[in-house]
Amino acid sequence: TAGKMKAEGQKKGYPDMSLDKACGIYHGMRIELKEPNGKAPTKEQIAWMRRLREEGYYVVLAYGAEQAITAILEYISLKKGEAIEHVLNGDKWLYAA
Numbered sequence: 001t002a003g004k005m006k007a008e009g010q011k012k013g014y015p016d017m018s019l020d021k022a023c024g025i026y027h028g029m030r031i032e033l034k035e036p037n038g039k040a041p042t043k044e045q046i047a048w049m050r051r052l053r054e055e056g057y058y059v060v061l062a063y064g065a066e067q068a069i070t071a072i073l074e075y076i077s078l079k080k081g082e083a084i085e086h087v088l089n090g091d092k093w094l095y096a097a
Helices: 004-006 043-054 065-076
Strands: 017-019 029-034 058-065
Touching: 017 065, 029 043, 029 065, 043 058, 058 065
Parallel strands: 029 058
Antiparallel strands: 017 029
């Protein structure tokens, strides 16, 4: 839960899951996980996701475990130098005003 993660020192809005494995052109992967049909990300979450993306991480906003698993499988299948062209749920964070 958010309270437990904060107690462990995680910064507010930082993505829920981290995969510290370089794949393709990325340094690692970060996943902000929401319940299916859940809320939009907070301003803090959007700021973190954008910052991490700018720093070379593959960042995903996943609604439900199925989206998260699909994104992870796509990410770990990347070959050196490859990128993922689409942004999962990008309309809700990357391109949001």
